[in-house]
Amino acid sequence: MLDKEKFEAVEVRFLKPGTVLSGILYDEEGTMLWPARKLLTDAFISKLKVKGIETVYYAPPKWKQAPQKTPMFTEASLGFAQTAFDEIVTEIRYGKLPDTNRAREAINRFFSEMEARPNGFLNLLVLKDYDSYTYQHSINVGILSMFLTKKLGFNTFFIKEVGVGGFLHDIGKIKIPIAILNKHDNLTEEEFRIMKYHPIYGFNIAKNDPSLSSYIKKMILFHHEKWDGSGYPLKLKGDAIGNFASIVSVCDVFDALTTERAYKKPYTVNEALIYIMRNTGNHFSPYVSQRFINEMSKMYDLGSFYPVGAFVHLSTGEIAYITEKKEEYTLRPTVAVVVNHKGVPMRTPLQVDLQRDVDRHIVKTIDDPDEIERLSLLL
Ligand SMILES: [Fe+2]
Structure with a gap:
């Protein structure tokens, strides 16, 4: 409805x-x-x-914006970034070496504005027309990646490098046939095989550019790798992917999910964060996605996902009760296990700090009032 x-x-x-x-x-x-x-x-x-x-x-198009907050970025900078991206794409299309310093300049402008308005709202671009999806998506991923890198505590140099990496992450898509890029239905196996080349194409465009660091080249090449090794093109696993490509990866998925396309309704920010949360540890780096969920929840004034006092299912099949949280938006609070993996109530609830116990994670909260009442008797 x-x-x-x-x-x-x-x-x-x-x-x-x-x-x-x-x-x-x-x-x-x-x-x-x-x-x-x-x-x-x-x-x-x-x-x-x-x-x-x-x-x-x-729904008339609007900024992805929470009310009553000042936008972080000016229209002028967002416009500058669009022109910069357009010029880079045009140069590649005409077989020239693109001047990627324009990407860097766009990110520098965003960086200064982010520093000037640290409490502003991340005013991402929303689609005005569907043909410019790649432009707007690339700019948004640049902004989000830069923001997340800052929140993870990296210094100015790395914040800007990751911003440029996010901005250029999908540059290889320029070599993918437009019929595949714009296809609304599911891709066939063969089309998907072709699509999966875009990180390699992007890396090939970037590799001989002396103004791009190896960090940026790796972000372009690794942004579809997954934490559990099921990504592409290299099937890298865990720490081998690196924090920076992991940052771009989570920002890429977040922006794609929350963007309206001609053929799909957008996820709300809340739904997108739940998706990321569910795929943390298989698709996304736990370290990076935890921070991302945390920061986005704050940015969009979303309630905490796992309030103290909630009952939750754990990945082990156990049922637990949330007793304490060290951070408001954490995915890993301290819990008391009240039902074991066989469905048998524990005589004494087992206290587990999920920050330390990496073998367990929360799968979902229990919302059924009757079940909550039954479980409450076990406390
Ligand atoms: Fe991509």
Whole structure:
């Protein structure tokens, strides 16, 4: 069901062929009906009437922004970054060596603004039109990566390096056929095989550029590697991927999930963070993603995922109760195990600090009131 509060309602009788709406059109069930920025056709409007649909809904594009906070970045810098990316892409298309110093300049501008407004809101770009997805995504990943690197305590040099790495991470996509890049349905095995070359293509573009450090080249090459070794192209595992590529990886997925495309509804920030949380330790580096979830939860004023007092399922099959948290948004609080992996209540609850016990992690919270009441008797 569509959350109508977030959408503009339009009565079908007022829709005219040739009108262009700036957001995707949905019915009240939340099913996508028509892409954004595409001329409405007579046939489409007639079809709505035949189906008996009287009202449709669309979300006007807006910043991914929480209310009452000053944006961190100026329109001028965001515009500068778009032009810089455009120029780099054009040079590569024409077979020239791109001047990647423009990427660095864009990141320098973002960095200064981030330092000037440390409590500002990360105003990421949202799509104005679908063709510029790669541009906007690259700029967002640059911004997010830079921000996360700062929060992880790295110095200015590395913050900027990771920013440039995030900005250029998908540059190899320029060598992927447009039909595959823009395909809305699932890729075939062969198409996916081709798609998986983009980190290598990107690395090949970057490798002879003396102004790009080896850190940046590795971020481009490793940004689809996964913590458990199931990524591509090299199937690197764990620490071999390095913190910087792990930063770009989590920022890449976050921005992709929360972005609206012609063929998919965006995840909310909350849903995207839950996705990242569930895939921490298999897809994402625990060290990096924990900090990311923490910082984004603060940025978007989200409640804590695991409040003290909640019952949770652990990865071991045990059920535990959250007793203490050292950080508000932590994924690894201190818990008391109250039911063992065989489903048998413990005589004495077992205290476990999940920060130290890396073999256990929280899978999900228990929300069923009856189950919570039953478990409460065990405390
Ligand atoms: Fe990529």
